[in-house]
Amino acid sequence: MELDSLYQEVILDHYxxxxxxxxxxxxxxxxxxxxxxxxxxxxxxxxxDGSKVKDVSWDGxxxxxxxASTSIMTDLMIGKEVPEALSVVDEFTELMxxxxxxxxxEETLDDAVALAGxxxxxxxxxxxxLGWMAFKDAxxxxxxxxxx
Amino acid sequence: xxxxxxxxxxxxxxxxxxVMRGGSRLVxxxxxxxxxxxxxxxxxEREFYEKHNAAVHRGAHLLAEEASELxxxxxxxxxxxxxxxxxxxxFTKSATESLNLVAYSFGNSDSSNRFYLDSxxxxxxxxxxxxxxxxxxQQLAKRTGxxxxxxxxxxxxxxxxxxxxxxxxPDVKVVAITHQSNVLGTINPLDAIVKxxxxxxxxxxxxxxxxxxxxxxxxxxxxVDFLAFSGHKALGPTGxxxxxxxxEHLREMEPFLTGGSMIExxxxxEATWAPAPRKFEAGVPNMAQAVGLAxxxxxxxALGMDKIESHERELTEYALKKFxxxxxxxxxxxxxxxxxxxxxxxxxxxxxxHDVGQxxxxxxxxxxxxxxxxxPLMRKMHVVGTTRASFYIYNDHADVDALVDGVRxxxxxxxx
Ligand SMILES: Cc1ncc(COP(=O)(O)O)c(C=O)c1O
Numbered sequence: 001m002e003l004d005s006l007y008q009e010v011i012l013d014h015y016x017x018x019x020x021x022x023x024x025x026x027x028x029x030x031x032x033x034x035x036x037x038x039x040x041x042x043x044x045x046x047x048x049d050g051s052k053v054k055d056v057s058w059d060g061x062x063x064x065x066x067x068a069s070t071s072i073m074t075d076l077m078i079g080k081e082v083p084e085a086l087s088v089v090d091e092f093t094e095l096m097x098x099x100x101x102x103x104x105x106e107e108t109l110d111d112a113v114a115l116a117g118x119x120x121x122x123x124x125x126x127x128x129x130l131g132w133m134a135f136k137d138a139x140x141x142x143x144x145x146x147x148x
Numbered sequence: 149x150x151x152x153x154x155x156x157x158x159x160x161x162x163x164x165x166x167v168m169r170g171g172s173r174l175v176x177x178x179x180x181x182x183x184x185x186x187x188x189x190x191x192x193e194r195e196f197y198e199k200h201n202a203a204v205h206r207g208a209h210l211l212a213e214e215a216s217e218l219x220x221x222x223x224x225x226x227x228x229x230x231x232x233x234x235x236x237x238x239f240t241k242s243a244t245e246s247l248n249l250v251a252y253s254f255g256n257s258d259s260s261n262r263f264y265l266d267s268x269x270x271x272x273x274x275x276x277x278x279x280x281x282x283x284x285x286q287q288l289a290k291r292t293g294x295x296x297x298x299x300x301x302x303x304x305x306x307x308x309x310x311x312x313x314x315x316x317x318p319d320v321k322v323v324a325i326t327h328q329s330n331v332l333g334t335i336n337p338l339d340a341i342v343k344x345x346x347x348x349x350x351x352x353x354x355x356x357x358x359x360x361x362x363x364x365x366x367x368x369x370x371x372v373d374f375l376a377f378s379g380h381k382a383l384g385p386t387g388x389x390x391x392x393x394x395x396e397h398l399r400e401m402e403p404f405l406t407g408g409s410m411i412e413x414x415x416x417x418e419a420t421w422a423p424a425p426r427k428f429e430a431g432v433p434n435m436a437q438a439v440g441l442a443x444x445x446x447x448x449x450a451l452g453m454d455k456i457e458s459h460e461r462e463l464t465e466y467a468l469k470k471f472x473x474x475x476x477x478x479x480x481x482x483x484x485x486x487x488x489x490x491x492x493x494x495x496x497x498x499x500x501x502h503d504v505g506q507x508x509x510x511x512x513x514x515x516x517x518x519x520x521x522x523x524p525l526m527r528k529m530h531v532v533g534t535t536r537a538s539f540y541i542y543n544d545h546a547d548v549d550a551l552v553d554g555v556r557x558x559x560x561x562x563x564x
Contacts, residue, residue: 002169003510003561007503012562038502039519039526039533061532063502064562127502 005117006124007064014068014111019075024057029142033134035126040066042130046138051082056135065115065124070131072111082139089136096125152451152459154544160186160447161542172512175550180330180358180491180538181516182380185444189383192443196436203432205409219435222442223425229445230375230392231366238391238398238425239438243357244280246376246391247324249404249428250353251284254322255291256402263351263401267293269321272350274299274307274336275528276329279521281355281376285324294321301528305332305481312344320350327359331520331536332481332529333464333491335359342371351397357381361540362460362489364453367392383448384441387434398424405430448541456541460490463539467492467548474555476564480534490539493520496555498564501533507561508535508554515551 023030027045034041042060046053056074060067073092077085092112095104100120104113118128158164161184168174176184196218202211204219220234227234240246254263265271271285275298289296299315300308307325316323323345328335338354345352351373359365360375361382367375374397379388393401403410403421407430412420421427448456465485471477476497482488496504505517518533519526526533537551558564 001510003507006506007561037518039523040502063500065502121506124502124506 006121008114008117010072010111010114011064011068014071015064018067018071020055020057020078021059021071022057023059024055027055027057029138031134031138031141033130033137035062035066035130037126038063040127040130042066042070042134044070044131044134044138046135046142048082048142051143053077053080053082053085053139058131058134060131062130063124063127065118066127066130069112069115069118069128070134072115073131073135076110076112077135082143086136086139089132092132093129095119096128151462152455152541154459154542157186157451158542160188162187162190164542168509168512170510170512172510175511175513175547177537177539177543177547177551178514178516179361179381179540179543180536182386183361183383183540184542185383185385185440186447188447189385189440189443193385193436193440196439201436204435205426206432215435218439219433222438225442225445226390226392229365229449230360230390231368232392233395235423235425236392236395236398238393238428239433240389240391240428241387241434242380242389243355243376243378244389246389247281247353247355248284249391250374250376250393250401251288252404253401253428255288256404261400261402263321263397265289265292265294265321267295268319270295270297270317270319272297272299272316272320272323272325272345274325275301276305276307276332276334276522276525277324277326278330278355278357279523280357281324281326281353282524285322299325301332301525304483305329305334305529307334307336309337309340312340316341316344316348316350318348320345320348322353323350324353324355326355326357328356328362328489328491329481329522329525330358330491331493331522331525331534333489333493334482335487335489337487338370338372346371358489358491361448363457373397379437379441379444382441383444385437385444388437388441390441391428393424395424398428401428403427403430407431451541459541460539461485463543463545463548464488464490464492466545467537467539467551470548470552474552476559477555480529480531491536492538493534493536494555495531495534496558496564499558499562501535503562504535504555504558507558508551511550511554511557513550513554 040062044058047055200214202215204216257264353374354372360377375392380386410430480493501517
């Protein structure tokens, strides 16, 4: 069924058991993003150690795609240097905008390639990107902060 | 009363021949957002462009005459449909524009005008308003310094009118309220509200988007002062909406949009206004769309608004019964049929509305998901959003059954 390309097993697993879905204390930066078309909301806390992503934690409400995608993203980002993390965000964004023409590189995107099917459902791309955009925003704010 | 012949009338709607995802037929349960169009409406629009197209009220040629006649004929059709007079009907682009027209017009008034608002006045709305009948008033209050208050909504999705006299205080100038909630299906009782509003000298603005397409409306017996609806929810084209206002009010109101066609005379520094409705119709209007809307209202009239109402009532009753048999599915809004229209919002435990809609789509079932442009209401009902099925003339029991089966598939798919 066409639906199975959207709701991969990995996604449903992350939806049922989201990773890092508990806000850590004392974040370097905390951001709040909403998707006004469906009302999904996320708060994301980022803790940097120098230029390294030490911790990403979050809380929020949303559909299975936004929840699973955010969960996968946190697993992926923790431990990375910020510039590398941001390039992974760009790579994932490109995958989401590919309208089903890309499969995604498993080496860099890991579990996030399971979201490739989302790109065939234009209405869901924003859901998949919600947490990633929050992370990007937080990283840019945090690094701006550090430099300043 | 015999019911609508759904199988027969559906043949008038070309879209129902479309093959949907997974090869399914179209089960269209999103008429609350916009209705599908019968061929009669499409033909009326095409015929306008093919045979009569010209700018109304301008040229001195045959086409301009024909176009003007059709456009003004459309105005009469709308007037008859609502029990109003022709000059009380203003064509806008949508209900959103109609409501903004009233709000901005009031905001443009000077202190000699009865619609003038300042910090000593207040505006009343309700917690179940669509953003289109909320934000214009909220912002008008901000601009003028007027205060904004509202009728709360009860747990079962009805307006709480228990403090009617405290909510509609003597300083209230405007009461803007929806006739039927686009989320809950609740039909609001208007008599007491209108009576109290008029007692304190306030006008009542009715958002009739979800009522005009579904049951017979007579503006005189409703007693309200203004009424707004969108053509596209009543089988008509997009790009045309209606504002009805009592003639005496339209006479006194300031224009909203200014420009061509709405003037009486103009100099480099001054302008005076044409009488209503033209005072409120600046620029070349959406002519073909108005003509299409007239065709839609004629189509509805030929079916019979009373028949439409009883058809939808019967269908909603059936759907409410079927939904009450579903486990872990909750109807958000009144669960009995009294004072309730053909809108059914629900939540499925463990599944987000967006995911519910996605699975239903796989079976060709079109529903609306999310906050339905009624974010404050969602918060009040303690939900992040709902899945909404809305019924119209072309829906039948088989559609409700498809929806109920679809919801079971959702539960199976997400194991909830
Ligand atoms: C109750 C209600 N009011 C206002 C509107 C706004 O209508 P439109 O977007 O056509 O202007 C809608 C449409 O969703 C509605 O359901």
